Amino acid sequence: MKINIERINAWFAKRALGLIRNRWYFLTGFAVVLCMAFYGTSLIKVDVSNESNFLPNDPIRQETKKFEELFGNDQYVAVMLENDHLFSREVLLTLKELHQELYDSVPFVEQVTSLMDVEFTRGTDYGMYIEQIVPEEIPEDQESLDEIRRLAFSKKTFRERLISSDGTQTWVMIKLLPFPEQWEDQYEEYPQLMVGSAVDHILEKEKYEELNPRGTGMPYLAHEKREYFQKESARVMGLAMLMAILVLAVALRSFKGVLIPLLTAFSSIIIVNGLIGYSGIAVDNMVMVFPILIGLAVALAYSIHIFSFFKRHFLRTGNRKRAVVHAVSEMGWPVFFTALTTVSALLSFLFIPIRTVRFIGLTTAAVVACTYFVIIVLMPTLLSFGKNRKPHPVYARNGGTFFERKLSQLGDWVISHTRIIAPLYLVITGVLIYGLTRVEADIDIRKNIGLKVPYVNELFEVTQTELGALYSYDVVIALEEPGQAKDPAVLKNLEVLSQEIESFPLTKRTNSLLEIIKDMNQVLNEDNPDYYVLPENREMIAQLLLLYENAGGTESEYWVDYDYQHLRIQVQMDNMRASEARNEYQQIEEMAAELFPGAGISVVGTMPQFMKMIFYIIHGQVISFCIAFLVISII
Numbered sequence: 001m002k003i004n005i006e007r008i009n010a011w012f013a014k015r016a017l018g019l020i021r022n023r024w025y026f027l028t029g030f031a032v033v034l035c036m037a038f039y040g041t042s043l044i045k046v047d048v049s050n051e052s053n054f055l056p057n058d059p060i061r062q063e064t065k066k067f068e069e070l071f072g073n074d075q076y077v078a079v080m081l082e083n084d085h086l087f088s089r090e091v092l093l094t095l096k097e098l099h100q101e102l103y104d105s106v107p108f109v110e111q112v113t114s115l116m117d118v119e120f121t122r123g124t125d126y127g128m129y130i131e132q133i134v135p136e137e138i139p140e141d142q143e144s145l146d147e148i149r150r151l152a153f154s155k156k157t158f159r160e161r162l163i164s165s166d167g168t169q170t171w172v173m174i175k176l177l178p179f180p181e182q183w184e185d186q187y188e189e190y191p192q193l194m195v196g197s198a199v200d201h202i203l204e205k206e207k208y209e210e211l212n213p214r215g216t217g218m219p220y221l222a223h224e225k226r227e228y229f230q231k232e233s234a235r236v237m238g239l240a241m242l243m244a245i246l247v248l249a250v251a252l253r254s255f256k257g258v259l260i261p262l263l264t265a266f267s268s269i270i271i272v273n274g275l276i277g278y279s280g281i282a283v284d285n286m287v288m289v290f291p292i293l294i295g296l297a298v299a300l301a302y303s304i305h306i307f308s309f310f311k312r313h314f315l316r317t318g319n320r321k322r323a324v325v326h327a328v329s330e331m332g333w334p335v336f337f338t339a340l341t342t343v344s345a346l347l348s349f350l351f352i353p354i355r356t357v358r359f360i361g362l363t364t365a366a367v368v369a370c371t372y373f374v375i376i377v378l379m380p381t382l383l384s385f386g387k388n389r390k391p392h393p394v395y396a397r398n399g400g401t402f403f404e405r406k407l408s409q410l411g412d413w414v415i416s417h418t419r420i421i422a423p424l425y426l427v428i429t430g431v432l433i434y435g436l437t438r439v440e441a442d443i444d445i446r447k448n449i450g451l452k453v454p455y456v457n458e459l460f461e462v463t464q465t466e467l468g469a470l471y472s473y474d475v476v477i478a479l480e481e482p483g484q485a486k487d488p489a490v491l492k493n494l495e496v497l498s499q500e501i502e503s504f505p506l507t508k509r510t511n512s513l514l515e516i517i518k519d520m521n522q523v524l525n526e527d528n529p530d531y532y533v534l535p536e537n538r539e540m541i542a543q544l545l546l547l548y549e550n551a552g553g554t555e556s557e558y559w560v561d562y563d564y565q566h567l568r569i570q571v572q573m574d575n576m577r578a579s580e581a582r583n584e585y586q587q588i589e590e591m592a593a594e595l596f597p598g599a600g601i602s603v604v605g606t607m608p609q610f611m612k613m614i615f616y617i618i619h620g621q622v623i624s625f626c627i628a629f630l631v632i633s634i635i
Helices: 005-021 023-041 061-072 088-105 142-154 156-161 191-202 208-209 219-252 256-277 289-317 320-351 355-383 401-415 418-436 455-462 488-502 513-523 536-550 578-595 606-634
Strands: 077-083 109-115 120-124 126-131 169-176 213-218 470-480 507-511 566-573 600-604
Touching: 005 023, 005 320, 005 355, 023 109, 023 256, 023 355, 061 470, 061 566, 061 600, 061 606, 077 191, 077 219, 088 109, 088 169, 088 191, 088 208, 120 156, 120 513, 126 536, 142 156, 156 507, 156 513, 169 191, 191 213, 191 219, 213 219, 213 455, 219 256, 219 289, 219 455, 219 600, 256 289, 289 320, 289 355, 289 566, 320 355, 320 606, 355 606, 470 488, 470 578, 470 606, 488 507, 488 513, 488 536, 488 566, 488 578, 513 536, 578 600, 578 606
Parallel strands: none
Antiparallel strands: 077 169, 077 213, 109 169, 120 126, 470 566, 470 600, 507 566
């Protein structure tokens, strides 16, 4: 089939004439659409959760949901406190006030654990009881304060997980209730951000300054990320605007040539963002800048094409409206073809099963399409305003502007040196293809964001401490029968698995039911450290757990379900390298399958979600590139 370019150009010329004749109607309608879209931008909701990146039927999302049904929310907030006089009365009073305010003021809090209320088990003649190491009335005498410090260091689980060996650092752990799936119906922002914002507001108070509080955990980091990228997005947009103005001013040297492209760019961006707001789709603010920058770049490129043709014809003839019609007739189809191929390429992102990537592909494609329609309607309309002029006396004689002449000379040079350019191009392409094979996909924020970013640097400083960790994930073992988690053989295998995981390079520590059972065994044996081991028989384990529950212990609920059929190991990491993490997850699944034959094994949490995203994106990019290449070739 042969394309009749002349008929297509005539069609675009006819549309341009219609726009010019009815320009006030089009401008009025466009202003109304723009106002409605501008209001829609205020309705945009932010969602930075990892779960929202996956499609509803994705297995990892189903596993996370199952985990929350058994053990509650896998997300938490941790606050590291540091003071050289941690066990002084003044510091303990401040810590108590912080503990209570976090519990009272942070939404979705299930429990706050710190030195104030950590479970401390003691043995009695009749079993055991659980008390707090810091009494409700904090003592004033030094002897009582020294006793609090002694108790804090008396248990291994406290020394390694709650308080540093030098007694200057401690954790405040905030366990959260599961976030509602349909949160948009109840809250204006995503619950994770509500939690992070509330914690940050509390930690910034002057009265807690002596505790040197530093937050971590995904809700807190999500809030910090949002705050940082909101500021950075404004700065980036300002720089982009400045660069756009400079490029347009140099290339077109016309006030209208600068104003109209910028107006079309921001009109397209506002319209698309307005549609996002009306749709109710919650988005990650970190990726919102992509469609904006794409829209700005595309609008400038398309505008320069049309304006250049308009300006050239206007300088030759001096007839404004005829120059507008000529520019649209000559450039309407080429720009449409460019927009169509760009939209097709961007829509190939829809084949990647990550919602954030699909959002980027869909919104950038929408921005490109909207930019084309805005430019093809708004630009001719605005350019038609103004008076006619006499033909420019110098333009035709000189053969165009300075840039036009230089570009023409560059084209002639390229055509005359093809024997040099073609081999050089192949060599450079070969080098770049080799470089492509050395690209490593990683999610370490210290590498891909950098320590110059304040919240990343603070997180890194926390991870370098004795207690700190970077991320965490959970290993869930679904046993075949209820009550099987009380079997000594099962617990022994759980201990073996925990020890193997702790030997991994990325692991800092593990937490599980084992620490509670070992501590209770030690308590019932006159607190002899030699008994910090698992009992040998099932009856003893069942008795320990029963005594623990009767004493009011609740920590075990986080590590084993009510039916004693599902066991959980929390793994804290002090480093993040995607390739090593992937190998470690695979080793865990293989070892767990050997140790617990017949049991279901799942690795859930933030880090497995990140790894799944990397897998989807890498494979999806290859598929989307091939699809885009095929579609563009067909077009």
